[in-house]
Amino acid sequence: MNTTIAAISTAMSASGIGIVRISGEHSVDVIKKIYRSKNGKKQLDQVPSHTIHYGYIYDEEEMIDEVLVMVMRAPRTYTGEDTVEIDCHGGVCAMRRVLDTVLKHGAKTAEPGEFTKRAFLNGKLDLSQAEAVIDVINSKNEFALKSSMSQLKGSVKREIEKIRSSLIYHIAYIESALDDPEHISIDGYGEKLKMTTTQEKEKIYRLLSTVREGKMIREGIQTVILGKPNAGKSSLLNLLIGENKAIVTDIAGTTRDVLEECITLSGISLKIIDTAGIRDTEDLVEQIGVDKAKEMGKEADLILYVVDSSVPLDENDEKIIEMMEGKQAIVLLNKTDLESVVEEEELKVKTGHFVLPISAKEETGIQDLVEKIKEMFFDGNITFNDEVYITNVRQKEALEEAYHSLELVEQSISMGMPEDFFSIDLMNAYEALGRILGESVGEDLVNEIFSKFCTGK
Incomplete structure (x- = not known):
């Protein structure tokens, strides 16, 4: 807490602007040694707090970069200490040169999270607020x-x-x-x-x-797609993520392993997991995929049960329906663009869950799916005016x-x-x-x- 620390606070990539942050008792002393105004007259130890100054960063007589420097005096700063922020050009090399110059003239390299840690230790934030900082970033x-x-x-x-x-x-x-x-x-x-x-x-x-809702808001709803082979599970995954990640063929058992993707639909994060089609098989590799699908179904926050409306229900569907007992689930009656042999009402009775007709091929019913997920997990609305998660x-x-x-x-x-x-x-x-x-x-x-x-x- 007695040292003056510095670090690059923006991403290390090519960008328009990069920020080097300095915090500690000697922040202004450090910047005074390396900053020169355009006319060479301004001394930053004499300027008012919370002011911005245009000039250059120098290492001895070598000009490093053209910058804007913000000077903020304690205690009205993020850390509660004297703080200086240097807005320099955002190239990786430019930011490193500016930081190296700052470190050379009296600052120490900040540890991960040290600026926020100092804010906590100086009473600017409590620990719950400090933890919220990293949640905002992530x-x-x-x-x-x-x-x-x-x-x-x-x-x-x-x-x-x-x-x-x-x-x-x-x-x-x-x-x-x-x-x-x-x-x-x-x-x-x-x-x-x-x-x-x-x-x-x-x-x-x-x-x-x-806690449960908070975890899903933060990490996403773990959503497992279940169904028989060729029901359209992989087509649904591709439609939801907006690209062809899963292989789609007419050959039953194409999907053999678990495929995970994180997506955001209307502000809701879903951790989508595509699985092997549920059926009895003598293929050892496919059976491993089926067993994984059953394990994922047990751990899911939400099951999307995809039913091929053009194929009659059988004993494999009965197994999937058993897996859905006690779980949050939506039944998706897929391939509604084809002649249907499975009725919506029949599925409602058999599964006891909400049934939504969709067509992954025609790309219909997806917005209705999003609204139903909101209704199921967040009572149709998520508000932060009164509720604390x-x-x-x-x-x-x-x-x-x-x-x-x-x-x-x-x-x-x-x-x-x-x-x-x-x-x-x-x-x-x-x-x-x-x-x-x-x-x-x-x-x-x-x-x-x-x-x-x-x-x-």
Whole structure:
């Protein structure tokens, strides 16, 4: 924290502009040594904060690049420290030369995530917001970006702080009463506390109930395409991803291995998995593919069951329908451009799932499929005005620990245990929730979290 760090904060590729970021107590001292204005008069240690200056970066007497330099004084910066950003030309060589010059004149190379780590340690962000930064960078779709931005603005922090505020009030009251029983009575306090624990448990439960949706928003819905050979599974995959990734032939059993692709449809990410056609076969290689398809079906968030409407249902369809029991699934009645021998109503009755007529060949029904997925997984709409989505495993585990501790408080109340037992479990819940915000977390965990960041962030 006492060193001044620097790194390239933009992608290392040919681009119009590249940014070299410097943060730390001596940031302005470093830039002062290497910056010259156009007229050679301006000294950056004398300029107002949050101003931009046009000039050149020099290494001794060699001009390195033409730049814009932004000078920002602590504490109104991302890291909470004096910060300088150099906007130079975006070529890889140009950015490296500018960075090398900065390092040569007093800065040290930043570790991955060190800028955001300093923002956290300087109180500019809590840990949930810091984790949202990397989620914003890694967002794969519009909804993941909105969810991450919501957390970055403090949506998780606000919810956690409300719960902790309620818990710490009761912890303080019980501790005060135990220290001064003559003036503070806790007779019958258990019933009042039980109402609070029930309310706070409900809030935690609501947050935990968003974990599944949050995971799908962040990572995409794991979507497995199942069906008999030649039902049109690979044609559907090619249509969804917009290119011919899967081999399509009239020969049954063409697809033998699992093929995965990530796509975004109307802002929803799908991790699409094409599988071998489900049937009994003596071909060893094809049978391995069929077994893999069955395994993928068990792990799927969503099954797309493709049915060839021109071929009667048989025992293979019965096996697939069994695999769909208890799973989120959509039945796609494919090849509707051909004469149909399978009725939509018949499939609804047999599968118990929504049936959607499509034609992968004619490219029809895909938008209806997208709308149905939205309806199934997000009640037709995804909004971040009020809803908070938990997308982080670390946060989920802390919430589960807090929930369990409040259950123990309720048990202690029901069993008539002494009030200091209430205080112990309330404090455990309070501290578990605090770990979400970054309180009482070890240095190793902090380092692990920020090591996943890119170097310039």
